[in-house]
Amino acid sequence: MSALAAPSRVQRTERMARRRRMGSFMTVVVWCAALLSVVPLILIAAHLIIGGARVLSPTFFTALPAPPGVSGGGVANGVAGTLVLLGIASVIGMPIGLGAGLYLAEHGRTRLATIVRYLSDVLSGLPSIVVGIFAWELIVRPSGQFSALAGGFALGMIMIPLVARATEEMVRLVPVALREAALALGFTRWRSSLQIVLRTALPGIVTAALVAVARVAGETAPLLFTAFGTPFWSLRLDRPIAALPLQIYNYATSPYDDWRAQAWGGALVLIALVLVISIIARRVTRSRFGAATGGARGD
Amino acid sequence: MTDVTPRALDARLAARLTPAVAMRAVSPATRDDASDAAISAVAVRTEQLDAMYGGVAAVRSATLTFTPGRVTAIIGPSGCGKSTLLRCINRLHETQPAARVRGAVFVDGRDVYAAGTDVVAVRRSIGFVAQRPTPFPSMNIRENVVAGLRVAGIRVSGTELEDRVEAVLQRTGLWDEVSDRLDSDPMSLSGGQQQRLCLARALAPEPRVLLLDEPTAALDPGSTQRIEELVYLLRGEVTTIIVTHNMQQAARVSDITAFMLEGELIEQAPTRVLFTAPSDARTELYLTGRFG
Ligand SMILES: Nc1ncnc2c1ncn2[C@@H]1O[C@H](COP(=O)(O)OP(=O)(O)O)[C@@H](O)[C@H]1O
Ligand SMILES: [Mg+2]
Numbered sequence: 001m002s003a004l005a006a007p008s009r010v011q012r013t014e015r016m017a018r019r020r021r022m023g024s025f026m027t028v029v030v031w032c033a034a035l036l037s038v039v040p041l042i043l044i045a046a047h048l049i050i051g052g053a054r055v056l057s058p059t060f061f062t063a064l065p066a067p068p069g070v071s072g073g074g075v076a077n078g079v080a081g082t083l084v085l086l087g088i089a090s091v092i093g094m095p096i097g098l099g100a101g102l103y104l105a106e107h108g109r110t111r112l113a114t115i116v117r118y119l120s121d122v123l124s125g126l127p128s129i130v131v132g133i134f135a136w137e138l139i140v141r142p143s144g145q146f147s148a149l150a151g152g153f154a155l156g157m158i159m160i161p162l163v164a165r166a167t168e169e170m171v172r173l174v175p176v177a178l179r180e181a182a183l184a185l186g187f188t189r190w191r192s193s194l195q196i197v198l199r200t201a202l203p204g205i206v207t208a209a210l211v212a213v214a215r216v217a218g219e220t221a222p223l224l225f226t227a228f229g230t231p232f233w234s235l236r237l238d239r240p241i242a243a244l245p246l247q248i249y250n251y252a253t254s255p256y257d258d259w260r261a262q263a264w265g266g267a268l269v270l271i272a273l274v275l276v277i278s279i280i281a282r283r284v285t286r287s288r289f290g291a292a293t294g295g296a297r298g299d
Numbered sequence: 300m301t302d303v304t305p306r307a308l309d310a311r312l313a314a315r316l317t318p319a320v321a322m323r324a325v326s327p328a329t330r331d332d333a334s335d336a337a338i339s340a341v342a343v344r345t346e347q348l349d350a351m352y353g354g355v356a357a358v359r360s361a362t363l364t365f366t367p368g369r370v371t372a373i374i375g376p377s378g379c380g381k382s383t384l385l386r387c388i389n390r391l392h393e394t395q396p397a398a399r400v401r402g403a404v405f406v407d408g409r410d411v412y413a414a415g416t417d418v419v420a421v422r423r424s425i426g427f428v429a430q431r432p433t434p435f436p437s438m439n440i441r442e443n444v445v446a447g448l449r450v451a452g453i454r455v456s457g458t459e460l461e462d463r464v465e466a467v468l469q470r471t472g473l474w475d476e477v478s479d480r481l482d483s484d485p486m487s488l489s490g491g492q493q494q495r496l497c498l499a500r501a502l503a504p505e506p507r508v509l510l511l512d513e514p515t516a517a518l519d520p521g522s523t524q525r526i527e528e529l530v531y532l533l534r535g536e537v538t539t540i541i542v543t544h545n546m547q548q549a550a551r552v553s554d555i556t557a558f559m560l561e562g563e564l565i566e567q568a569p570t571r572v573l574f575t576a577p578s579d580a581r582t583e584l585y586l587t588g589r590f591g
Contacts, residue, residue, distance in 0.1 A: 109396065181433035184391055184510075185447040185500065186423030195450075199437035 045271075052268030055261045061269070065231045065247065068256045075266050077233045081148070081242035082217060082273065084235055085227060088152020089216055093159025094209060100160065101167025101205075102193060108168075117168075124161035131157045132222030140226060148241035151227025155216040162215065166208030170201035210281045214274040220245035244270045340368035340538045341407035341507045343388060348402035350383045350392050357383040359562040360402070365508075365555075370530055370539040372553035372570065374546060376585065380562040381542040382430075385510050388540070389425040390418050406508060423451050426501030426509040426537070430516050432493035434485035434500075441481040443496055444468065447504040467503045470532070471495040472525040491522025498526060502533075509533065511541040515548065527552050546586065550574055558582045 007015070059074055066073025100116065107113050135154035140146055174197045182192035198205075223229070229246035230239075244266055251263035343365040350358035358380040365371045373381045386392040388404050390411060403410045411421045434443050444464050448455070455463065464481070468474040473495050477488070485496055494514060501509065511530070515523035530539055530552045543549050549556050550570060557567040558577070566579045577583045 175431075175433070177429050177431055177433045178435065180391055180394065181427070181429060181497070182435070182446075183394055184389055184422055184425070184427035185450060186419050186504070187450050188419055191450065196435055196437065200435070202437070 048264060048268045048271060051261070051264030052266075055265035056268065060265055064233055065262075068254070068259060071258060073262065075244060075247055075262070075269055077230070077242040078244040078247040078266065079269060079273065080233075080235060081227070081229075082244045082270070084148055084237070084241060085152045085155055085223070085243055086213055086217055086277075088149060088237070089155035089159055090209075090213060092153060092156030093163055093212065093216075096156075097160045097163025097209075097212075098167050098198075098205070100164040102171060102198060104164065104168040105171035106193065108172075120161040120164050123157070124165070127221075128154075128158055128219050129221035129224075132224060132226055135222065135226045143238070145238060146226060146228035146240040148227055148235075148237045148239065151223045151241065151243065152237075154222035154226045155219060158216050158219065158222065159209075159212045162212035163205075163209050166212070167201070167205050170204035170208065171197055173204070174200045206281055210278045213277060217274050217277070218245055218270060220249050244273070340536060342367045342405070343508055343538055343540070344405040345384070345387070346403040346405070348384065348387055348404065349400070350380070350387050351397075351399045351401075352383075352395070353397040357562055358387065361559075361562075361564045363557055363564055363567055365538055365540055367538050368535045369554040370534055370541060370552050371555045371557060371567075372549035373540065373542045373557045373559060374544065374549050374585075375559035375565075377544060379559045381544075381559055382512050384559070385512050385540060385542050388508070388510060389422050389427055391422070391427065423447070423504060424506055424508065426504075426506035428494070428497050428501050428509075428511050428514045430513040432490055432497050432517070434488070434493050434496050436484070436486050438485070439482045440477055440485050440488075440496060443485050444499050444503050446500055451504060453504070463503060467499045470502065471499040471529055473499060489519075489522075491518045491525075494518055494522060495525060498529065507537060509537045509539045511539065513542050513544065516544070523548075546574075558585065560585070 059072055061074055061079065062076050063072060063074030064077055065075070100120065104113050104117055104120075108117075132154050135150045135157065139150040139153055143150075178200060179192050179197055182196040183189070187196065223243050223246055227243050227246065228240040229250065230242050232242075234241055248263050248266040248270065251259040251266060254260065345361050345363050348358055348361045349356055361380075361384055363371075363384075373384065375381055383392060387400050388406070388411075390400075392398050392400055400412060403412055405411075406421065406425070410416070411418075434440075435446060438446060441464055442449075444467060445460060448460075448463070465474060465478070468477065473492060476492060477496075485493060488496060494517075498514070509530075515526050518526070527548065530541060533539060534554070541549075541552060553570045555567065556570040556573045558565045558573065558579070558581075560581055565581055566573065566577065568578070573582065574586060577586060
């Protein structure tokens with residue numbers, strides 16, 4: 001009977017109070033969730049720094065791995081090798097991923113696009129060791145040689161779907177009106193795609209591409225039987241090449257204490273490398289208007 | 300002689316006169332002197348134009364003539380096909396998925412839908428400004444202004460290019476506001492400035508036809524007034540077609556007004572005539588605000 005009657009003032013204040021309590025409770029819940037989500041990162045970082053800092057010294061960056069029992073030694077070849085592998089992977093993965101993403105964004109409704117998008121999702125879900133086996137079949141076995149090329153190829157394969165999907169998403173965010181403005185101004189379709197749409201989406205794409213680089217930088221499985229690793233200094237693309245993740249893997253699984261310490265150091269360097277790559281690239285791609293607008297844009 | 304500068308008209312309209320009353324206040328003679336200057340402007344004509352989205356026709360057998368060097372306003376309720384018609388003229392309509400066009404659009408006597416037409420060349424000769432400002436974020440202000448020249452491969456010396464940039468920014472009333480930051484991000488400009496930048500970008504290649512799709516719908520009064528003044532000043536040089544749902548604006552800037560309803564042209568007449576003595580009952584209904 002009184003269901004439809006206007007709530008009294010007391011009822012109303014009570015309801016308000018309940019809402020407010022619920023609101024503060026939920027705030028605390030999500031705050032805790034947010035905190036918990038960064039705890040693993042903090043723990044890992046702390047662990048790495050404590051474990052890795054001990055072995056860090058200038059020679060760690062300039063020396064080759066030392067044989068067991070010999071103190072010192074470093075990861076110079078691993079750092080260089082990882083950079084080479086990432087370079088090869090980027091040369092393969094970025095243009096193909098970028099092109100595919102642009103295609104998907106612009107011809108998204110066609111049958112072919114649907115198939116490509118599906119396969120690209122499958123590829124990104126593929127265990128990375130399978131990609132390694134594929135690279136082994138395709139390159140290592142025919143050439144009879146583990147090589148930097150095979151390793152970079154495997155990493156590049158992993159990058160393709162990451163870059164493609166990110167590019168598609170970023171390009172789709174560019175308003176149609178912008179493309180139309182370009183077409184109306186006399187841009188051809190491909191010119192508006194490359195010079196207007198892609199360039200407008202570029203900061204986002206570069207950020208995503210860097211995430212892809214960072215992601216493959218730590219990949220170990222696909223390198224096991226492609227790049228293979230070497231304790232020596234080598235930058236040849238047709239020979240086995242050292243890589244930080246492989247060195248970490250070898251050191252960490254070794255029975256020697258000083259090697260295991262080196263693994264921590266290697267891991268720290270790897271993380272730092274990834275961090276540096278993303279910082280540099282962010283700087284580079286931060287909209288070139290950063291100075292004029294106080295860096296408000298670009299991220 | 301009655302003062303018909305947009306500013307003066309504005310002042311008059313600010314007194315909340317209905318468009319019809321406002322138009323009566325304007326001396327008829329002064330509205331007809333623009334075409335004398337029409338030297339380079341070209342005629343635009345649509346013939347039996349149909350524009351479809353999939354199976355749905357948004358524009359139906361529209362036949363309109365746009366007089367060289369004059370400003371023609373297209374008015375009509377939202378969704379009646381004004382934008383679609385406008386975008387058929389520079390062949391922008393067909394860039395949308397499943398969009399089709401039937402009929403003909405003559406620009407300077409040539410059918411832009413004729414087989415073998417260079418679409419890009421057509422678009423280069425026609426300026427276009429959309430409702431929302433669309434500066435290219437990947438270019439700075441100067442590059443935005445010259446984007447149309449660049450893409451057309453027009454090579455001019457550095458100083459001439461600078462002169463052109465200045466001239467066109469002067470015309471759009473932007474020069475004083477941006478001359479000291481031509482190298483900065485266009486997105487740092489206000490909405491009204493961005494829209495005037497787009498207008499400058501459209502005008503830099505010196506088009507002979509200018510298509511404006513509700514160019515001031517999202518703008519502040521100051522920028523609106525600047526753009527209206529410029530449209531007024533361009534009479535004679537450029538054949539301007541402006542879509543607007545603002546009848547006061549149509550009354551202020553146009554020589555001729557076309558009224559559309561549900562994809563069809565209802566009537567087209569000198570603005571003064573259309574606003575004061577429309578020949579179709581539906582036009583009158585619309586003007587008096589009884590639908591749309
Ligand atoms: N991209 C589109 N796809 C399908 N229908 C559309 C599209 N754009 C516009 N339309 C339809 O076409 C008709 C005319 O639209 P439009 O020309 O934008 O009208 P106006 O500019 O007069 O408001 C409307 O009914 C609208 O719903
Ligand atoms: Mg419209």
